[in-house]
Amino acid sequence: MAGPDPTPGSALAHDVTADVAIIGAGYSGLAAAHALQQRGVQAVVLDANPIGWGASGRNGGVVSSKFRLSFPAIAGLHGLDAARTLHRLAHDGVRAVERLVDEFKLDAARLEHTGSLRCAHTDRALRSICAEADWVREQLGDASMTVLSRHEIAQETGSTAFVGGVLSADAGTILPLHYVRGIARGLRARDVGIHENTPVLALHRVDGNGGVILRTPQATVRARRLIVATNAYSDLTPATAPYQRELVPFRSAMIATARLSPACDARLMANRRSYTETRRMMKWFRKVDGRMLFGGRDAFGKEGQTTGFDALRRAMVALFPDLADTPVEYQWSGYVGMTFNSLPHVGRADDATTFCLGYNGAGIAMASLLGQHAAALALGEHPELSLIAAPGLKPVPFHSLRAPGVRLVAAWYQFLDAVGA
Numbered sequence: 001m002a003g004p005d006p007t008p009g010s011a012l013a014h015d016v017t018a019d020v021a022i023i024g025a026g027y028s029g030l031a032a033a034h035a036l037q038q039r040g041v042q043a044v045v046l047d048a049n050p051i052g053w054g055a056s057g058r059n060g061g062v063v064s065s066k067f068r069l070s071f072p073a074i075a076g077l078h079g080l081d082a083a084r085t086l087h088r089l090a091h092d093g094v095r096a097v098e099r100l101v102d103e104f105k106l107d108a109a110r111l112e113h114t115g116s117l118r119c120a121h122t123d124r125a126l127r128s129i130c131a132e133a134d135w136v137r138e139q140l141g142d143a144s145m146t147v148l149s150r151h152e153i154a155q156e157t158g159s160t161a162f163v164g165g166v167l168s169a170d171a172g173t174i175l176p177l178h179y180v181r182g183i184a185r186g187l188r189a190r191d192v193g194i195h196e197n198t199p200v201l202a203l204h205r206v207d208g209n210g211g212v213i214l215r216t217p218q219a220t221v222r223a224r225r226l227i228v229a230t231n232a233y234s235d236l237t238p239a240t241a242p243y244q245r246e247l248v249p250f251r252s253a254m255i256a257t258a259r260l261s262p263a264c265d266a267r268l269m270a271n272r273r274s275y276t277e278t279r280r281m282m283k284w285f286r287k288v289d290g291r292m293l294f295g296g297r298d299a300f301g302k303e304g305q306t307t308g309f310d311a312l313r314r315a316m317v318a319l320f321p322d323l324a325d326t327p328v329e330y331q332w333s334g335y336v337g338m339t340f341n342s343l344p345h346v347g348r349a350d351d352a353t354t355f356c357l358g359y360n361g362a363g364i365a366m367a368s369l370l371g372q373h374a375a376a377l378a379l380g381e382h383p384e385l386s387l388i389a390a391p392g393l394k395p396v397p398f399h400s401l402r403a404p405g406v407r408l409v410a411a412w413y414q415f416l417d418a419v420g421a
């Protein structure tokens with residue numbers, strides 16, 4: 001068995017064998033590698049790009065303990081037991097981040113458990129999130145959500161655009177790129193092979209023993225099991241493209257302003273929480289090193305194009321008129337993986353292959369957790385996943401129409417937001 005190559009940045013240049021091969025070195029793939037390392041199982045991780053190139057290095061750093069679907073909605077659709085299990089998984093996700101930060105001493109990732117504040121843009125939206133907080137307290141016994149008045153939310157955020165809000169205490173912020181790179185560094189120090197710039201070009205099943213052979217540009221990997229953790233970037237090569245058909249990739253964009261003046265810095269978001277709002281085309285924001293970071297889902301245009309950034313800046317100034325003259329110094333975008341049922345999916349594509357994907361834009365905590373569960377599943381264990389357990393690959397219907405479909409849905413949501421519906 002060839003040993004791992006721990007040199008950062010180096011592509012895999014020699015053939016290796018491992019118990020488990022993992023494709024994708026974002027939170028999902030690295031959390032899976034960590035879970036395997038802890039069980040003494042030899043894993044090798046392959047990524048087509050440098051660590052953090054995918055969503056794990058581009059995101060807004062909002063660490064949350066929720067799913068896109070609210071817990072009352074989950075209970076309404078699937079029953080109270082399902083809501084209970086998903087509620088536990090959501091909070092387990094935050095614990096998974098905390099454990100990785102502690103274990104690998106990732107102080108540079110600056111995890112802050114300051115809570116997440118959901119800001120209501122209309123009275124109707126406020127009634128809805130308050131009802132959700134009541135339901136979670138009464139039905140799930142979770143009193144970590146508290147309601148804030150219009151005055152309190154203006155004090156908290158420095159914006160008068162919101163009518164009230166709900167604070168979730170079990171949430172916070174992190175520096176995403178430091179987090180993902182720190183996990184990779186920690187795993188390499190434990191001799192886990194992580195190979196960057198190594199796209200998996202082809203996958204072959206081995207008849208008989210059920211293993212897999214992965215072809216990369218310079219070398220071949222043989223493994224008994226495979227974990228695919230490529231999420232919304234699965235179509236980088238044809239080998240992983242089938243996993244992209246599980247998802248509707250949605251472009252998400254972010255801007256970061258110049259450093260705010262000391263007065264503005266003190267007035268806006270003094271508690272350093274993460275903030276989201278209730279519009280369907282949700283925006284989120286937080287402060288990092290005195291800069292405002294502002295993000296939103298912008299369905300128009302491809303990654304790398306400049307469309308969406310001006311709209312994002314306008315949305316930021318509408319909420320924070322104080323920032324009208326503050327220049328934007330950085331802007332970037334990436335893809336999040338949305339699913340048809342608004343929940344992540346972890347499952348087996350065949351008897352050798354496990355996959356985890358579809359965090360619907362809230363993957364810092366969830367990918368850190370579900371990567372571990374994917375590893376357990378790959379080893380034949382039975383983690384309790386409730387609705388997240390996927391029976392196999394189930395492509396999104398009419399997947400080829402996803403781009404026009406996303407544009408249509410986004411335009412409809414923008415209209416509903418504009419009329420306050």
Ligand SMILES: Cc1cc2nc3c(=O)[nH]c(=O)nc-3n(C[C@H](O)[C@H](O)[C@H](O)COP(=O)(O)OP(=O)(O)OC[C@H]3O[C@@H](n4cnc5c(N)ncnc54)[C@H](O)[C@@H]3O)c2cc1C
Nearest residue numbers: 024026027028048054055056059060062200334362363364
């Ligand atoms: C702009 C933006 C803002 C976001 N904000 C937040 C936020 O504030 N809070 C939050 O919780 N979530 C947020 N998210 C979502 C979160 O970042 C993702 O859910 C999470 O990072 C997914 O991690 P992952 O490991 O599954 O995928 P990724 O980090 O995308 O990693 C997938 C990796 O697979 C590799 N890959 C793909 N195909 C192949 C192949 N064939 N061979 C080898 N390698 C391959 C890619 O190079 C990539 O590195 C945001 C996402 C974006 C884009």
